[in-house]
Amino acid sequence: MTVVVKIGGARAVDPAGALADIADLDEDCVVVHGGSTAVDDTLEAMGREPEYVETPSGVVGRFTDEGTMDVFKMALPGLVNTDLVTGLREAGVDAVGLSGVDGGLLTGARKSAVRVVEDGKRKIRRGDHSGTIESVNADLLETLLAAGHTPVASPPMLADDGVAVNTDADRAAAAVAGALGATLVVLTDVEGVYADPDDPATRIASVATPEEYEALTEAAEGFMTRKVMAVTEALEAGATEAVVASANADSPIVAALDGGGTHVLPGAIA
Template sequence: MEQTDDELDFAETDVRSEDMSNDAHTGQEVNSNSGHEEKVAHPDNPVVIKIGGARAVDPADAVEDIATLVADGRDIIVVHGGSTAVDKTLEALGEEPTYVETPQGIVGRFTDERTMEVFSMVLPGKINTDLTVSLQSAGVNALGLSGVDGELLCGPRKSAVRIVEDGRKKIKRGDHSGMIKTVNESLLTTLLQNDYTPVVTVPMLADDGVAVNADADRAAAAIAGALSGELVVLTDVAGVYRDPDTESTLIESVQTPAEFDILNDVAEGFMTKKIMAAEEALNSGATTVIIANANAAEPITAALAGRGTHIDTNAVESEMNVIDTQEQTQ
Protein backbone atom coordinates (compact mmCIF):
# COMPACT_ATOMS: atom_id res chain seq x y z
CA MET A 1 0.00 0.00 0.00
CA GLU A 2 1.28 3.44 -0.90
CA GLN A 3 1.74 5.68 2.10
CA THR A 4 1.04 9.39 2.12
CA ASP A 5 3.65 12.01 2.91
CA ASP A 6 1.81 12.70 6.17
CA GLU A 7 2.25 9.11 7.26
CA LEU A 8 5.96 9.26 6.48
CA ASP A 9 6.80 12.58 8.07
CA PHE A 10 8.95 12.39 11.16
CA ALA A 11 7.05 11.15 14.18
CA GLU A 12 6.07 13.52 16.95
CA THR A 13 8.69 12.07 19.28
CA ASP A 14 11.07 13.40 21.90
CA VAL A 15 14.15 15.22 20.69
CA ARG A 16 17.35 14.27 22.51
CA SER A 17 17.41 17.02 25.03
CA GLU A 18 17.82 18.29 28.27
CA ASP A 19 14.62 16.19 27.02
CA MET A 20 -15.41 14.62 32.26
CA SER A 21 -18.27 15.06 30.64
CA ASN A 22 -20.60 12.02 30.95
CA ASP A 23 -21.86 11.25 27.48
CA ALA A 24 -19.77 13.33 25.14
CA HIS A 25 -16.76 15.58 25.03
CA THR A 26 -15.61 18.42 22.87
CA GLY A 27 -12.65 17.40 20.71
CA GLN A 28 -10.83 20.62 19.93
CA GLU A 29 -9.17 20.18 16.57
CA VAL A 30 -5.59 21.42 16.50
CA ASN A 31 -5.91 23.69 13.50
CA SER A 32 -5.07 27.34 13.22
CA ASN A 33 -6.23 30.89 13.21
CA SER A 34 -5.15 33.11 10.34
CA GLY A 35 -6.13 36.23 12.30
CA HIS A 36 -4.67 36.84 15.73
CA GLU A 37 -6.73 39.79 16.88
CA GLU A 38 -9.00 37.77 19.19
CA LYS A 39 -6.19 36.12 21.14
CA VAL A 40 -5.60 38.19 24.24
CA ALA A 41 -3.67 37.03 27.30
CA HIS A 42 -5.80 37.38 30.42
CA PRO A 43 -5.55 36.10 34.00
CA ASP A 44 -8.65 34.00 33.31
CA ASN A 45 -6.83 32.13 30.55
CA PRO A 46 -5.20 28.94 31.80
CA VAL A 47 -1.44 28.71 31.97
CA VAL A 48 -0.06 25.52 30.44
CA ILE A 49 3.31 24.69 31.97
CA LYS A 50 5.62 22.25 30.23
CA ILE A 51 8.24 20.89 32.64
CA GLY A 52 11.24 19.45 30.85
CA GLY A 53 12.73 16.09 31.64
CA ALA A 54 16.41 16.95 31.33
CA ARG A 55 18.89 15.84 33.97
CA ALA A 56 19.63 19.51 34.68
CA VAL A 57 15.99 20.39 35.37
CA ASP A 58 14.88 20.32 39.01
CA PRO A 59 11.06 20.58 39.20
CA ALA A 60 11.01 21.55 42.90
CA ASP A 61 10.91 25.32 42.30
CA ALA A 62 8.24 24.90 39.64
CA VAL A 63 6.11 22.80 42.00
CA GLU A 64 6.21 25.48 44.72
CA ASP A 65 5.49 28.20 42.19
CA ILE A 66 2.52 26.26 40.79
CA ALA A 67 1.15 25.95 44.33
CA THR A 68 1.39 29.73 44.77
CA LEU A 69 -0.29 30.45 41.44
CA VAL A 70 -3.11 27.99 42.12
CA ALA A 71 -3.64 29.49 45.58
CA ASP A 72 -3.90 32.89 43.89
CA GLY A 73 -6.68 31.57 41.67
CA ARG A 74 -4.84 30.87 38.42
CA ASP A 75 -5.92 27.89 36.33
CA ILE A 76 -2.85 25.74 35.71
CA ILE A 77 -2.33 22.70 33.52
CA VAL A 78 0.99 20.89 33.89
CA VAL A 79 2.48 18.85 31.04
CA HIS A 80 5.67 16.86 31.44
CA GLY A 81 7.98 14.67 29.43
CA GLY A 82 10.61 12.24 30.62
CA SER A 83 12.86 11.25 27.76
CA THR A 84 15.94 11.12 29.98
CA ALA A 85 14.23 8.75 32.44
CA VAL A 86 13.10 6.53 29.56
CA ASP A 87 16.68 6.32 28.28
CA LYS A 88 18.00 5.45 31.75
CA THR A 89 15.38 2.73 32.14
CA LEU A 90 16.17 1.24 28.74
CA GLU A 91 19.86 1.21 29.58
CA ALA A 92 19.15 -0.42 32.96
CA LEU A 93 17.31 -3.14 31.04
CA GLY A 94 20.34 -3.65 28.82
CA GLU A 95 18.84 -1.92 25.78
CA GLU A 96 20.00 1.11 23.82
CA PRO A 97 17.65 4.00 22.97
CA THR A 98 17.30 4.54 19.23
CA TYR A 99 17.54 8.05 17.82
CA VAL A 100 17.24 8.92 14.14
CA GLU A 101 17.72 12.04 12.04
CA THR A 102 15.12 13.42 9.64
CA PRO A 103 15.94 14.89 6.23
CA GLN A 104 15.31 18.29 7.89
CA GLY A 105 18.13 17.59 10.36
CA ILE A 106 15.91 17.05 13.42
CA VAL A 107 17.14 14.28 15.71
CA GLY A 108 14.41 12.37 17.52
CA ARG A 109 13.54 9.11 19.14
CA PHE A 110 12.42 6.07 17.16
CA THR A 111 9.82 4.38 19.35
CA ASP A 112 9.73 0.67 18.66
CA GLU A 113 7.39 -1.71 20.48
CA ARG A 114 9.76 -2.31 23.40
CA THR A 115 10.48 1.40 23.85
CA MET A 116 6.73 2.07 23.85
CA GLU A 117 6.32 -0.43 26.69
CA VAL A 118 9.00 1.39 28.68
CA PHE A 119 7.38 4.76 27.92
CA SER A 120 4.09 3.50 29.33
CA MET A 121 5.83 2.31 32.49
CA VAL A 122 7.99 5.37 33.07
CA LEU A 123 5.89 8.40 32.06
CA PRO A 124 2.33 7.75 33.31
CA GLY A 125 3.46 5.02 35.70
CA LYS A 126 6.39 6.67 37.47
CA ILE A 127 7.05 10.31 36.56
CA ASN A 128 3.42 11.41 36.41
CA THR A 129 2.71 9.75 39.75
CA ASP A 130 5.75 11.33 41.40
CA LEU A 131 4.97 14.81 40.06
CA THR A 132 1.31 14.54 41.07
CA VAL A 133 2.34 13.50 44.59
CA SER A 134 4.79 16.42 44.81
CA LEU A 135 2.07 18.86 43.82
CA GLN A 136 -0.38 17.32 46.28
CA SER A 137 2.23 17.68 49.02
CA ALA A 138 2.55 21.36 48.11
CA GLY A 139 -1.19 21.84 48.56
CA VAL A 140 -2.28 21.52 44.94
CA ASN A 141 -5.31 19.36 44.12
CA ALA A 142 -3.40 17.67 41.30
CA LEU A 143 -4.88 14.95 39.11
CA GLY A 144 -2.61 12.86 36.89
CA LEU A 145 -3.68 12.00 33.34
CA SER A 146 -2.13 10.48 30.27
CA GLY A 147 -3.23 11.38 26.77
CA VAL A 148 -5.28 8.21 26.47
CA ASP A 149 -7.44 9.01 29.52
CA GLY A 150 -10.82 10.32 28.39
CA GLU A 151 -9.39 10.51 24.86
CA LEU A 152 -7.51 13.58 26.00
CA LEU A 153 -4.94 13.62 23.18
CA CYS A 154 -5.84 11.87 19.94
CA GLY A 155 -4.64 11.66 16.36
CA PRO A 156 -3.24 9.46 13.61
CA ARG A 157 -0.44 7.01 14.21
CA LYS A 158 2.76 7.25 12.21
CA SER A 159 4.07 3.74 11.70
CA ALA A 160 6.87 4.80 9.36
CA VAL A 161 9.26 7.74 9.38
CA ARG A 162 11.64 9.31 6.91
CA ILE A 163 15.22 9.25 8.17
CA VAL A 164 18.75 9.88 6.98
CA GLU A 165 21.18 7.04 7.69
CA ASP A 166 24.77 6.93 6.44
CA GLY A 167 23.99 9.87 4.20
CA ARG A 168 21.04 8.15 2.52
CA LYS A 169 17.33 8.87 2.88
CA LYS A 170 15.37 5.86 4.07
CA ILE A 171 11.94 4.88 5.36
CA LYS A 172 12.07 3.22 8.77
CA ARG A 173 8.97 1.24 9.74
CA GLY A 174 7.60 -0.04 13.04
CA ASP A 175 7.39 3.30 14.83
CA HIS A 176 4.89 3.69 17.68
CA SER A 177 4.26 7.42 17.61
CA GLY A 178 1.61 9.82 16.44
CA MET A 179 0.54 13.36 15.70
CA ILE A 180 -1.93 15.04 18.06
CA LYS A 181 -4.93 16.34 16.14
CA THR A 182 -7.61 16.69 18.82
CA VAL A 183 -7.64 17.71 22.47
CA ASN A 184 -10.54 16.88 24.82
CA GLU A 185 -10.91 20.50 25.87
CA SER A 186 -14.09 19.88 27.86
CA LEU A 187 -12.38 17.30 30.07
CA LEU A 188 -9.67 19.78 31.04
CA THR A 189 -12.17 22.60 31.49
CA THR A 190 -14.35 20.44 33.74
CA LEU A 191 -11.35 19.56 35.91
CA LEU A 192 -10.30 23.21 36.20
CA GLN A 193 -13.84 24.29 37.05
CA ASN A 194 -13.86 21.75 39.87
CA ASP A 195 -10.56 23.03 41.29
CA TYR A 196 -8.33 20.24 39.98
CA THR A 197 -4.92 20.89 38.46
CA PRO A 198 -4.41 18.43 35.58
CA VAL A 199 -0.96 16.87 35.29
CA VAL A 200 -0.69 15.52 31.75
CA THR A 201 1.76 13.21 30.04
CA VAL A 202 1.94 11.15 26.88
CA PRO A 203 1.16 8.59 25.47
CA MET A 204 -1.60 9.77 23.20
CA LEU A 205 -4.39 7.65 21.72
CA ALA A 206 -3.99 6.81 18.05
CA ASP A 207 -6.92 6.52 15.66
CA ASP A 208 -6.57 2.74 15.67
CA GLY A 209 -7.10 2.63 19.44
CA VAL A 210 -3.44 2.05 20.34
CA ALA A 211 -1.41 4.11 22.82
CA VAL A 212 1.55 5.72 21.05
CA ASN A 213 4.32 8.17 21.86
CA ALA A 214 4.06 11.90 21.15
CA ASP A 215 6.39 14.81 21.76
CA ALA A 216 5.62 16.41 25.13
CA ASP A 217 6.43 19.96 23.98
CA ARG A 218 3.95 19.60 21.14
CA ALA A 219 1.39 18.01 23.46
CA ALA A 220 1.64 21.10 25.66
CA ALA A 221 1.31 23.27 22.56
CA ALA A 222 -1.86 21.47 21.48
CA ILE A 223 -3.41 21.90 24.93
CA ALA A 224 -2.48 25.59 25.16
CA GLY A 225 -3.97 26.18 21.74
CA ALA A 226 -7.19 24.31 22.48
CA LEU A 227 -7.75 26.29 25.69
CA SER A 228 -6.51 29.67 24.35
CA GLY A 229 -3.97 29.64 27.14
CA GLU A 230 -0.49 30.91 27.79
CA LEU A 231 2.26 28.33 27.30
CA VAL A 232 5.34 28.40 29.53
CA VAL A 233 8.03 25.95 28.44
CA LEU A 234 10.47 25.36 31.30
CA THR A 235 13.86 24.05 30.28
CA ASP A 236 17.46 24.08 31.51
CA VAL A 237 18.41 27.38 29.86
CA ALA A 238 17.08 30.92 30.26
CA GLY A 239 15.54 31.06 26.77
CA VAL A 240 16.72 31.19 23.17
CA TYR A 241 20.12 32.74 22.47
CA ARG A 242 21.56 34.14 19.27
CA ASP A 243 24.82 32.65 20.53
CA PRO A 244 24.34 29.87 23.12
CA ASP A 245 27.80 30.62 24.55
CA THR A 246 27.02 34.27 25.29
CA GLU A 247 24.40 35.10 27.91
CA SER A 248 23.99 38.66 26.67
CA THR A 249 22.56 37.35 23.38
CA LEU A 250 19.33 36.09 24.97
CA ILE A 251 16.37 36.88 22.73
CA GLU A 252 13.82 38.37 25.11
CA SER A 253 10.96 39.29 22.78
CA VAL A 254 9.73 37.97 19.43
CA GLN A 255 6.88 40.08 18.03
CA THR A 256 7.08 39.91 14.23
CA PRO A 257 7.41 37.16 11.60
CA ALA A 258 10.87 38.47 10.73
CA GLU A 259 11.96 38.10 14.35
CA PHE A 260 10.45 34.62 14.44
CA ASP A 261 12.51 33.69 11.38
CA ILE A 262 15.63 34.74 13.29
CA LEU A 263 14.50 32.58 16.21
CA ASN A 264 14.17 29.61 13.89
CA ASP A 265 17.59 30.25 12.39
CA VAL A 266 19.45 30.38 15.71
CA ALA A 267 17.64 27.48 17.45
CA GLU A 268 19.81 24.38 17.78
CA GLY A 269 19.42 20.87 19.15
CA PHE A 270 16.47 20.33 21.49
CA MET A 271 15.44 23.97 21.10
CA THR A 272 14.46 23.33 17.47
CA LYS A 273 11.49 21.22 18.52
CA LYS A 274 10.48 23.77 21.15
CA ILE A 275 10.31 26.52 18.54
CA MET A 276 8.25 24.21 16.35
CA ALA A 277 5.92 23.60 19.29
CA ALA A 278 5.69 27.34 19.96
CA GLU A 279 4.58 27.98 16.39
CA GLU A 280 1.96 25.23 16.61
CA ALA A 281 0.66 26.61 19.91
CA LEU A 282 0.25 30.14 18.57
CA ASN A 283 -1.30 28.91 15.32
CA SER A 284 -3.89 26.87 17.19
CA GLY A 285 -5.07 29.53 19.65
CA ALA A 286 -2.48 30.12 22.39
CA THR A 287 -2.06 33.74 23.44
CA THR A 288 1.69 33.69 24.03
CA VAL A 289 4.59 31.26 24.41
CA ILE A 290 7.43 31.74 26.88
CA ILE A 291 10.61 29.66 26.98
CA ALA A 292 12.27 30.07 30.36
CA ASN A 293 14.62 28.61 32.96
CA ALA A 294 13.08 25.89 35.14
CA ASN A 295 15.79 26.35 37.75
CA ALA A 296 15.19 30.05 38.40
CA ALA A 297 13.51 31.20 41.60
CA GLU A 298 9.73 31.20 41.10
CA PRO A 299 10.32 30.17 37.47
CA ILE A 300 6.73 30.48 36.23
CA THR A 301 5.97 33.75 38.00
CA ALA A 302 9.26 35.14 36.70
CA ALA A 303 8.47 33.99 33.17
CA LEU A 304 4.99 35.52 33.22
CA ALA A 305 6.55 38.75 34.51
CA GLY A 306 8.97 38.99 31.59
CA ARG A 307 11.88 36.57 32.07
CA GLY A 308 12.89 34.24 29.26
CA THR A 309 12.04 34.42 25.56
CA HIS A 310 8.50 35.70 24.93
CA ILE A 311 6.95 34.84 21.57
CA ASP A 312 3.94 36.95 20.68
CA THR A 313 1.01 35.62 18.68
CA ASN A 314 1.67 38.21 15.95
CA ALA A 315 5.11 36.68 15.35
CA VAL A 316 3.52 33.70 13.63
CA GLU A 317 1.91 33.95 10.22
CA SER A 318 -0.69 31.30 9.51
CA GLU A 319 -2.62 30.30 6.41
CA MET A 320 -4.58 27.58 8.18
CA ASN A 321 -8.26 27.61 9.10
CA VAL A 322 -9.94 28.75 12.27
CA ILE A 323 -10.21 26.09 14.98
CA ASP A 324 -13.27 23.90 14.74
CA THR A 325 -15.00 22.35 17.70
CA GLN A 326 -16.51 18.93 17.12
CA GLU A 327 -18.66 16.82 19.39
CA GLN A 328 -17.43 13.24 19.78
CA THR A 329 -19.45 10.54 21.47
CA GLN A 330 -17.57 8.19 23.72
Protein backbone atom coordinates (compact mmCIF):
# COMPACT_ATOMS: atom_id res chain seq x y z
CA MET A 1 0.00 0.00 0.00
CA THR A 2 1.15 3.52 -0.75
CA VAL A 3 0.16 6.35 1.58
CA VAL A 4 0.05 9.98 0.49
CA VAL A 5 0.30 12.25 3.53
CA LYS A 6 -0.72 15.87 3.24
CA ILE A 7 0.90 17.96 5.97
CA GLY A 8 -0.89 21.26 6.44
CA GLY A 9 0.85 24.60 6.53
CA ALA A 10 -1.30 26.23 9.20
CA ARG A 11 0.41 27.68 12.26
CA ALA A 12 -1.37 25.21 14.55
CA VAL A 13 -0.03 22.16 12.71
CA ASP A 14 3.11 20.58 14.21
CA PRO A 15 4.71 18.22 11.65
CA ALA A 16 7.07 16.52 14.14
CA GLY A 17 4.76 13.60 14.92
CA ALA A 18 4.07 12.93 11.26
CA LEU A 19 7.77 12.93 10.39
CA ALA A 20 8.47 10.40 13.16
CA ASP A 21 5.60 8.23 11.93
CA ILE A 22 6.87 8.21 8.36
CA ALA A 23 10.19 6.85 9.59
CA ASP A 24 8.34 3.88 11.15
CA LEU A 25 5.83 3.15 8.36
CA ASP A 26 6.18 -0.13 6.49
CA GLU A 27 4.27 1.29 3.52
CA ASP A 28 5.66 3.48 0.75
CA CYS A 29 4.93 7.11 1.53
CA VAL A 30 4.70 10.32 -0.46
CA VAL A 31 4.48 13.60 1.44
CA VAL A 32 2.71 16.63 0.01
CA HIS A 33 2.77 19.86 1.99
CA GLY A 34 1.42 23.37 2.01
CA GLY A 35 2.89 26.44 3.62
CA SER A 36 0.30 29.16 4.02
CA THR A 37 1.80 30.41 7.28
CA ALA A 38 5.31 30.61 5.80
CA VAL A 39 4.01 32.56 2.81
CA ASP A 40 2.02 34.98 5.01
CA ASP A 41 4.97 35.49 7.38
CA THR A 42 7.31 36.21 4.48
CA LEU A 43 4.88 38.65 2.90
CA GLU A 44 4.42 40.48 6.19
CA ALA A 45 8.19 40.65 6.73
CA MET A 46 8.37 42.36 3.33
CA GLY A 47 5.68 44.84 4.34
CA ARG A 48 2.97 43.25 2.21
CA GLU A 49 -0.47 42.16 3.35
CA PRO A 50 -1.57 38.61 2.38
CA GLU A 51 -4.74 38.68 0.30
CA TYR A 52 -7.48 36.08 0.52
CA VAL A 53 -10.64 35.98 -1.56
CA GLU A 54 -13.92 34.09 -1.40
CA THR A 55 -15.34 32.26 -4.40
CA PRO A 56 -19.08 32.29 -5.21
CA SER A 57 -19.27 28.75 -3.77
CA GLY A 58 -17.96 30.01 -0.44
CA VAL A 59 -14.41 28.61 -0.62
CA VAL A 60 -11.75 30.98 0.72
CA GLY A 61 -8.36 30.91 -1.00
CA ARG A 62 -5.27 32.97 -1.59
CA PHE A 63 -5.16 35.50 -4.42
CA THR A 64 -1.70 35.06 -5.93
CA ASP A 65 -0.45 38.00 -7.95
CA GLU A 66 3.01 38.07 -9.54
CA GLY A 67 4.76 39.41 -6.43
CA THR A 68 3.05 36.90 -4.16
CA MET A 69 4.04 34.13 -6.55
CA ASP A 70 7.71 35.04 -6.10
CA VAL A 71 7.29 34.78 -2.32
CA PHE A 72 5.39 31.52 -2.75
CA LYS A 73 8.30 29.99 -4.68
CA MET A 74 10.72 31.05 -1.97
CA ALA A 75 8.64 29.81 0.94
CA LEU A 76 7.28 26.43 -0.17
CA PRO A 77 9.90 24.62 -2.25
CA GLY A 78 12.54 26.62 -0.39
CA LEU A 79 11.97 27.05 3.34
CA VAL A 80 9.16 24.61 4.16
CA ASN A 81 10.24 21.78 1.87
CA THR A 82 13.85 21.99 3.03
CA ASP A 83 12.81 21.88 6.69
CA LEU A 84 10.60 18.81 6.14
CA VAL A 85 13.25 16.98 4.14
CA THR A 86 15.84 17.81 6.79
CA GLY A 87 13.54 16.52 9.55
CA LEU A 88 12.87 13.27 7.69
CA ARG A 89 16.53 12.67 6.94
CA GLU A 90 17.36 13.24 10.60
CA ALA A 91 14.78 10.54 11.37
CA GLY A 92 16.51 8.13 8.99
CA VAL A 93 14.20 8.59 6.00
CA ASP A 94 15.82 8.96 2.57
CA ALA A 95 13.66 11.95 1.63
CA VAL A 96 13.86 13.80 -1.68
CA GLY A 97 12.38 17.29 -2.03
CA LEU A 98 10.40 18.23 -5.13
CA SER A 99 8.18 21.03 -6.32
CA GLY A 100 5.34 20.43 -8.73
CA VAL A 101 7.52 21.94 -11.44
CA ASP A 102 10.31 19.35 -11.06
CA GLY A 103 10.05 16.68 -13.73
CA GLY A 104 6.64 18.07 -14.64
CA LEU A 105 5.29 16.48 -11.47
CA LEU A 106 2.10 18.59 -11.39
CA THR A 107 0.87 20.13 -14.62
CA GLY A 108 -2.32 21.67 -15.91
CA ALA A 109 -4.18 24.74 -17.07
CA ARG A 110 -3.45 28.23 -15.81
CA LYS A 111 -6.45 30.29 -14.74
CA SER A 112 -6.83 33.50 -16.72
CA ALA A 113 -9.04 34.96 -14.01
CA VAL A 114 -10.87 33.99 -10.84
CA ARG A 115 -14.46 34.64 -9.80
CA VAL A 116 -14.72 36.18 -6.34
CA VAL A 117 -17.28 37.73 -4.04
CA GLU A 118 -16.42 41.17 -2.67
CA ASP A 119 -18.85 43.24 -0.58
CA GLY A 120 -21.61 40.81 -1.52
CA LYS A 121 -21.03 41.26 -5.26
CA ARG A 122 -19.60 38.78 -7.73
CA LYS A 123 -16.55 40.04 -9.58
CA ILE A 124 -13.83 38.83 -11.93
CA ARG A 125 -10.25 39.25 -10.69
CA ARG A 126 -7.47 39.08 -13.25
CA GLY A 127 -3.73 38.80 -12.64
CA ASP A 128 -4.03 35.63 -10.58
CA HIS A 129 -1.10 33.23 -10.86
CA SER A 130 -2.81 29.93 -10.11
CA GLY A 131 -3.80 26.80 -11.95
CA THR A 132 -5.71 23.52 -11.90
CA ILE A 133 -3.81 20.23 -11.84
CA GLU A 134 -4.71 18.00 -14.76
CA SER A 135 -1.79 15.57 -14.80
CA VAL A 136 0.58 13.96 -12.26
CA ASN A 137 3.92 12.42 -13.27
CA ALA A 138 3.24 9.20 -11.36
CA ASP A 139 6.19 7.49 -13.11
CA LEU A 140 8.59 9.93 -11.42
CA LEU A 141 7.13 9.22 -7.97
CA GLU A 142 7.06 5.47 -8.53
CA THR A 143 10.69 5.52 -9.68
CA LEU A 144 11.73 7.34 -6.53
CA LEU A 145 9.69 5.01 -4.31
CA ALA A 146 11.13 1.92 -6.01
CA ALA A 147 14.63 3.25 -5.30
CA GLY A 148 13.82 3.59 -1.59
CA HIS A 149 13.25 7.35 -1.53
CA THR A 150 10.39 9.24 0.12
CA PRO A 151 9.27 12.09 -2.15
CA VAL A 152 8.35 15.33 -0.39
CA ALA A 153 6.42 17.51 -2.82
CA SER A 154 4.81 20.92 -2.78
CA PRO A 155 3.27 23.47 -5.12
CA PRO A 156 3.88 25.37 -7.34
CA MET A 157 2.67 23.46 -10.39
CA LEU A 158 3.77 23.93 -13.99
CA ALA A 159 1.06 25.61 -16.09
CA ASP A 160 0.49 24.73 -19.72
CA ASP A 161 2.07 28.03 -20.78
CA GLY A 162 5.33 27.00 -19.10
CA VAL A 163 4.95 29.24 -16.03
CA ALA A 164 5.12 28.16 -12.38
CA VAL A 165 1.81 28.98 -10.67
CA ASN A 166 0.15 28.39 -7.33
CA THR A 167 -2.19 25.48 -6.73
CA ASP A 168 -3.95 24.27 -3.61
CA ALA A 169 -1.82 21.80 -1.65
CA ASP A 170 -4.81 19.73 -0.48
CA ARG A 171 -5.92 19.25 -4.07
CA ALA A 172 -2.33 18.54 -5.10
CA ALA A 173 -2.21 15.73 -2.53
CA ALA A 174 -5.53 14.46 -3.83
CA ALA A 175 -4.23 14.38 -7.40
CA VAL A 176 -1.11 12.48 -6.32
CA ALA A 177 -3.12 9.96 -4.28
CA GLY A 178 -5.47 9.37 -7.20
CA ALA A 179 -2.63 8.93 -9.69
CA LEU A 180 -0.90 6.39 -7.42
CA GLY A 181 -4.07 4.57 -6.35
CA ALA A 182 -3.01 5.34 -2.79
CA THR A 183 -4.61 6.06 0.58
CA LEU A 184 -4.79 9.80 1.22
CA VAL A 185 -4.23 11.07 4.77
CA VAL A 186 -4.90 14.80 5.14
CA LEU A 187 -3.40 16.02 8.39
CA THR A 188 -4.77 19.26 9.77
CA ASP A 189 -5.28 21.02 13.12
CA VAL A 190 -8.56 19.31 14.07
CA GLU A 191 -9.48 15.65 14.63
CA GLY A 192 -11.59 15.25 11.50
CA VAL A 193 -14.83 16.59 10.08
CA TYR A 194 -17.36 17.47 12.79
CA ALA A 195 -21.13 17.29 12.30
CA ASP A 196 -21.18 20.40 14.50
CA PRO A 197 -18.08 22.37 13.45
CA ASP A 198 -17.73 23.75 16.99
CA ASP A 199 -17.96 20.39 18.81
CA PRO A 200 -15.13 17.82 18.48
CA ALA A 201 -17.41 15.25 20.11
CA THR A 202 -19.43 15.16 16.88
CA ARG A 203 -16.55 13.86 14.73
CA ILE A 204 -17.82 11.91 11.74
CA ALA A 205 -15.83 8.67 11.95
CA SER A 206 -16.77 6.93 8.70
CA VAL A 207 -18.44 7.85 5.44
CA ALA A 208 -19.36 4.86 3.28
CA THR A 209 -22.65 5.73 1.55
CA PRO A 210 -23.88 8.61 -0.63
CA GLU A 211 -26.24 9.63 2.17
CA GLU A 212 -23.37 9.84 4.65
CA TYR A 213 -21.31 11.73 2.09
CA GLU A 214 -24.10 14.29 1.66
CA ALA A 215 -24.13 14.81 5.43
CA LEU A 216 -20.36 15.23 5.34
CA THR A 217 -20.47 17.96 2.71
CA GLU A 218 -23.23 19.76 4.58
CA ALA A 219 -21.18 19.70 7.79
CA ALA A 220 -17.96 21.02 6.24
CA GLU A 221 -17.46 24.75 6.74
CA GLY A 222 -14.63 27.21 6.18
CA PHE A 223 -11.23 25.62 5.61
CA MET A 224 -12.77 22.15 5.96
CA THR A 225 -14.70 22.70 2.73
CA ARG A 226 -11.42 22.51 0.83
CA LYS A 227 -10.39 19.33 2.70
CA VAL A 228 -13.63 17.60 1.73
CA MET A 229 -13.19 18.80 -1.85
CA ALA A 230 -9.73 17.21 -1.88
CA VAL A 231 -11.07 13.96 -0.44
CA THR A 232 -13.72 13.86 -3.16
CA GLU A 233 -11.23 14.51 -5.95
CA ALA A 234 -8.83 11.88 -4.61
CA LEU A 235 -11.48 9.17 -4.55
CA GLU A 236 -12.84 10.13 -7.95
CA ALA A 237 -9.31 9.89 -9.37
CA GLY A 238 -8.64 6.41 -7.98
CA ALA A 239 -7.50 6.72 -4.35
CA THR A 240 -8.45 3.68 -2.25
CA GLU A 241 -9.50 5.68 0.81
CA ALA A 242 -9.22 9.22 2.16
CA VAL A 243 -8.83 10.31 5.77
CA VAL A 244 -8.96 13.75 7.40
CA ALA A 245 -7.24 13.64 10.79
CA SER A 246 -5.25 15.62 13.33
CA ALA A 247 -1.55 16.26 12.74
CA ASN A 248 -1.15 16.88 16.46
CA ALA A 249 -2.34 13.49 17.67
CA ASP A 250 0.10 10.94 19.08
CA SER A 251 1.51 9.00 16.08
CA PRO A 252 -0.85 10.94 13.77
CA ILE A 253 -0.47 8.88 10.60
CA VAL A 254 -0.68 5.53 12.38
CA ALA A 255 -3.68 6.79 14.35
CA ALA A 256 -5.39 7.95 11.16
CA LEU A 257 -4.79 4.65 9.38
CA ASP A 258 -6.04 2.75 12.46
CA GLY A 259 -9.42 4.50 12.51
CA GLY A 260 -8.78 8.00 13.77
CA GLY A 261 -10.12 11.03 11.99
CA THR A 262 -12.84 10.94 9.33
CA HIS A 263 -12.57 8.07 6.84
CA VAL A 264 -14.26 8.36 3.44
CA LEU A 265 -14.57 5.30 1.20
CA PRO A 266 -14.95 5.27 -2.60
CA GLY A 267 -18.50 3.92 -2.39
CA ALA A 268 -19.61 7.14 -0.71
CA ILE A 269 -18.96 9.17 -3.86
CA ALA A 270 -22.08 8.74 -5.99
